[in-house]
Amino acid sequence: MWTCEQVIGASLDVAEAAALYRASTLAERRPVEDIGRFTSMLAGANLVVTARDGEGRLIGIARSLTDGAYSTYLSDLAVDVAWQGKGVGRDLVRATREAAPRAKVILLSAPAAVDYYPHIGFERHDSAWTMTATAG
Secondary structure, three states, X not given: OEEEEEEOHHHOOHHHHHHXXXXXXXXXXXXXXXXXXXXXXXXXXXXXXXXXXXXXXXXXEEEEEEOOOOEEEEEEEEEOHHHOOOOHXXXXXXXXXXXXXXXXXXXXXXXXXXXXXXXXXXXXXXXXXOXXXXXX
8 A cells, every 4th residue: 555645845855756766767758867957856846746655665756836726737747667557646646636626737748658647537638839948
């Protein structure tokens, strides 16, 4: 079993969070090896929900930015591969929604997760746009 709780991103152990991103495969698309940048990512999120197993090990994270009223951008949903398919991601999304219930949750899916999100209640949106960062 696991528990989900809202935490302060800056309070997370950066090495523990980076290990989770690696164990979830999200590290393939996030700068976890750039410790300064990854630390800023964790600290800069104003809505962070973690999932921990019965022994306290970090097994999932939902890292978001929200205004609490209109939109919540769920920028990272990472679940350890060993825990995927058991409901951890669904619980992280549920807890994120509960933290900002009036806000629409928005995310950009990793290619391998495109079929997962409709399964937990997300709807495809065809007019999303991105702009690449100007600096690494």
